[in-house]
Amino acid sequence: MDIAVIVQVLDSTLRLATPLLFACLAGLISERAGVFDIGLEGKMLVAAFTAAAIAFVSGNVWIGVAAAILASVALSLVHGLASITFRGNQLISGVAINFLAAGITVVVAQNWFRQGGRTPSLSGDARMPRLTLPFADALRDVPLIGPIYSGILSGHALLVYVAFLCVPLTWYMLFRTRFGLRLRAVGENPAAVDTSGVSVTALRYGAVAICGVLCGLAGAYLSTGLSAGFVKDMTAGRGFIALAAMIFAKWRPWPALWAVLLFGLLEAVANRFQNIEIFGLTLPVQAMQALPYILTVVILAGFVGKAIPPRAGGQAYVKEH
Amino acid sequence: MSKSGKLPHWADVTLVPLTSVALAFVISGILIWAIGENPWAAVKLMVDGAFGSSYGWGYTLYYATNFIFTGLAVSVAFQARLFNIGGEGQAALAGLGVALVCLYIPWPHWSLALVGATLGAAAFGAAWAFIPAWLQAKRGSHIVITTIMFNFIAASVLGYFLVNVLRPQGSMDPASARFPSATVLPKLHEMLRPLGIPFSTVPPVNISLFLAIGMCFAVWFMLWRTRLGYQIRAFGESEPAAEYAGISPVKITIYTMLISGGLAGMMAVNSVMGEQQRLVLNAVEGAGFIGIAVALMGRNHPFGVFLAAILFGFLYQGGAELALWTGIPRELIVVIQALVILFTGALDNMVRMPLTRLFAMRRAR
Structure with a gap:
């Protein structure tokens, strides 16, 4: 295996980890506030379609991204209505x-574009431009630094860097702000938050809305950055991998970053090689695909440190009178 | 799944689900209208396509057979307040069981093959449900997450077996060889012919339909007439109370999930053995998930599941006709399914509150 292949695999690891990272942080924030969300997949899918469709029609990818966020937040509010308001x-x-x-994206895509549930291919300004980091070209031939900086870190769409920036932001928001403290409290003990005069409903809606924004970015990157257009079911289980990463990271932002990088690497390796030979043993590609899910089950089972969700997760809060 | 509140029982089991379905249909109608098609014409086309001929009926009943199995699977788990989202994976693995039984055992007659395949399907489905059940009971891992993960793992396992083990030499298609002719199940038209009833020979509806109806009775009997069923329902009603009464949570969780997984698995008898006659990659086609909608609509009762399965069979067959004759793609059915799950499962209180108020007003008068 030569350097070029390694650089290629790590480069695509970053790209594949990006939608996972957005979705993983989205789920993390929602669940920290006590609202379980296994609908990450759906929100990403709707966002992916909306981003591609609106970017195609308007010719501007950023209008597409904005529309994707709106669509994803709208679904978030449905989830909020069901799980917060109507308990x-x-x-x-x-x-x-x-x-x-899964249904509505294909119905609308077929109706708008008549291409079997996909959007037309995006090109030019309708796709996310790739950024070249400063001095990336100049440093390209420097040993070690060149491949890492110019080969792996540079040349991604803006949202890739935004995603990685979201990790410290989420950490800061959750652990260094008043909003974050209350958000975590509402996921552990909503009655205590209510007693202190803070609205449980408003906090949870806030968390669910942030979750929607992040899922919107995840989906938008998927259809306009990672690929050039929307195809039916294009999230392909990424929402669930993000959920797995969130559990793997035990609902903490920094471990979430390592988890999505690991899962992104697995996907990149599975894409690059079909079967992998390790010490004469052939590891089939299906094993690579199943690995994130198997790891999550092992973590959930508590064999490698216990994963304990927020205590009030999944329960609606009923105010005492 | 929530408490019935002040609604009379009959309203709880009829009005609430019917209102939810009506809401789902109205919203779907608006969607059809919004994409420039005529909702009324669409409904007529669907009803005609699903019930207008024995051909339509045949497909409706074929789909319904799948949904009865997966709906019962979700219902049994719901009775113990366990949410088994893993029907999809359990049915996929059960397809592997059916394929192994049909391919590697030289069956002399279809009736014996049916018994063998049913046992194989149930055993593989149950085995795939066992691990999440054990993890929930013993290690406290959330069964919803583990069963979701197991759906994906099942897809990989199946992919591996089809590509590397079961694929006949020289074939590019990730599918097993065709099953021997002794394992072909009798179709409904063959069973109706001696009775002098003409029925279309095309649709794949087969004897598994009666197996499914039989399982409705068996599940009803198990839940309401046996000690195990009582324990399952007691456990679902209140875990601490059940434990206080000497019911072991570990035992009930595992038994319930084994039954649930076995029922989901039996779907493979209908789809893999009854229709395709070989194992393909996506044999389940989402039927495991439709079981959730069917169970919610059927209020977790086998008779309700039966009716809801027919409704979804109608939607599937009608939706296929719709896709054939209009610009409305098949995925419209997935939207309807989602709305049914949303209204009957998650927005249950939204539907229930006004109804409860209405009944309270009537009683006050």
């Missing part, structure tokens, strides 16, 4: 949102 089952609501997204 319904949050898991069932998530399932419903995933199906709603």
